Amino acid sequence: MAKVKNWQIDREMEYPYAENRPKKQWAIVFDLNKCIACQTCTLACKTTWTSGKGQEYMLWNNVETKPYGSYPLAWDVRVLERLGHQAWEAKKPYYGKTIYEAAEAHEKAAHFSPEDQDWMYPNHGEDDCANQVNGGDYLSLKHDKWFFYLPRTCAHCTYPACLAACPRKAIYKRQEDGVVLIDQSRCRGYGECVKACPYKKSMYNPHTRVSEKCIGCYPAVEQGLQPQCVVNCIGKIRIMGFINPPWNAKADNPVDYLVHKAGLALPYYPQLGLEPNIYYIPPVHANQEYLQQMFGPNVNQAIDAYRILKDDKVAQGLLMLMGSTDRIIRRFEVKDDFAFGYDESGDELVSVPLVEKMITRTAFDEKFGAVRNNTP
Numbered sequence: 001m002a003k004v005k006n007w008q009i010d011r012e013m014e015y016p017y018a019e020n021r022p023k024k025q026w027a028i029v030f031d032l033n034k035c036i037a038c039q040t041c042t043l044a045c046k047t048t049w050t051s052g053k054g055q056e057y058m059l060w061n062n063v064e065t066k067p068y069g070s071y072p073l074a075w076d077v078r079v080l081e082r083l084g085h086q087a088w089e090a091k092k093p094y095y096g097k098t099i100y101e102a103a104e105a106h107e108k109a110a111h112f113s114p115e116d117q118d119w120m121y122p123n124h125g126e127d128d129c130a131n132q133v134n135g136g137d138y139l140s141l142k143h144d145k146w147f148f149y150l151p152r153t154c155a156h157c158t159y160p161a162c163l164a165a166c167p168r169k170a171i172y173k174r175q176e177d178g179v180v181l182i183d184q185s186r187c188r189g190y191g192e193c194v195k196a197c198p199y200k201k202s203m204y205n206p207h208t209r210v211s212e213k214c215i216g217c218y219p220a221v222e223q224g225l226q227p228q229c230v231v232n233c234i235g236k237i238r239i240m241g242f243i244n245p246p247w248n249a250k251a252d253n254p255v256d257y258l259v260h261k262a263g264l265a266l267p268y269y270p271q272l273g274l275e276p277n278i279y280y281i282p283p284v285h286a287n288q289e290y291l292q293q294m295f296g297p298n299v300n301q302a303i304d305a306y307r308i309l310k311d312d313k314v315a316q317g318l319l320m321l322m323g324s325t326d327r328i329i330r331r332f333e334v335k336d337d338f339a340f341g342y343d344e345s346g347d348e349l350v351s352v353p354l355v356e357k358m359i360t361r362t363a364f365d366e367k368f369g370a371v372r373n374n375t376p
């Protein structure tokens with residue numbers, strides 16, 4: 001195996017291929033404090049890309065209720081069990097094993113294989129915080145009554161396990177945007193990617209007999225547009241852009257700011273070692289031990305930063321830009337109580353006020369003879 005640098009665990013690690021970072025890296029940031037599990041994102045993806053036969057269970061985007069929900073069944077619990085107990089101290093590199101380092105001789109990555117039945121219940125555990133699924137008896141660790149929604153796409157990982165495991169070399173990572181794709185004409189449906197991806201975001205389609213996955217909406221991204229699951233998000237919880245590694249981070253790049261500068265957004269299960277490129281602003285109300293397991297030991301700092309957003313106009317403005325335009329915002333700035341988003345050439349795409357103006361009207365409009373309600 002080659003030695004590659006993984007900034008999310010702050011050390012070198014083993015990976016089957018040499019480091020080959022793309023020129024740009026596709027990324028999405030999700031604010032989990034705002035997701036309402038409406039599944040509009042799921043439907044936006046399905047109606048755009050996966051409407052043919054055999055697509056019923058091809059949920060490239062899904063939204064699960066944590067801690068009880070999961071698709072496929074218990075994917076997170078099972079991969080963590082496979083990894084075994086590992087420790088990680090705050091502000092230090094992760095010295096535990098990644099799935100590549102924990103692999104046995106016959107594996108590219110430590111993995112588990114979901115059964116057909118595990119893929120059959122995409123809404124399993126939805127909205128469950130009150131013992132509806134046997135109090136979470138299938139989990140060894142019981143939880144207090146709290147939950148949050150976790151929307152998930154493929155993470156277009158810097159070190160993808162799907163790509164590492166494919167015996168046909170049918171999976172590749174694009175240099176121009178870091179999107180990870182499966183060449184459907186090379187794939188023979190062996191399902192090695194499905195087994196190896198710890199996030200279970202590569203899916204075997206029994207009708208076409210090949211594997212498929214989120215394509216990052218690359219035809220839109222090539223035109224400077226954000227993906228379908230992002231622009232259709234009802235809660236405006238998402239922003240798509242390009243992330244730089246921390247040594248090249250730019251303070252006016254929206255994703256760099258949220259991840260590297262403000263420390264508000266974190267990758268999920270970074271300890272697995274894939275450098276996944278979907279990032280989450282963690283929910284402030286959920287169990288912190290659970291959040292540490294999911295987002296790493298620096299999650300408390302991210303929550304503290306979120307709690308004092310009222311003192312950080314730049315971060316406030318950036319969060320207001322989420323869902324404000326269908327174009328990819330390459331640069332942003334906050335000035336005079338407005339947040340501005342710019343495209344690659346520096347042209348203004350959008351501006352939004354940090355605080356919406358409140359307009360109070362008389363209850364009875366004499367001109368139109370109409371009675372109106374004022375909704376704060």
Ligand code: SF4
Pocket residue numbers: 034035036037038039040041042063149151232233234235236237
């Ligand atoms: S559309 Fe947005 S708010 Fe609705 S479930 Fe998806 S991520 Fe959450």
Ligand code: SF4
Pocket residue numbers: 153154155156157160161162163180196197198199200201202213274
């Ligand atoms: S999330 Fe899974 S399917 Fe997507 S790039 Fe990473 S390893 Fe591959």
Ligand code: SF4
Pocket residue numbers: 044045046048049060061153154213214215216217227228229230
């Ligand atoms: S990025 Fe595009 S392909 Fe991927 S989950 Fe979102 S809508 Fe689907």
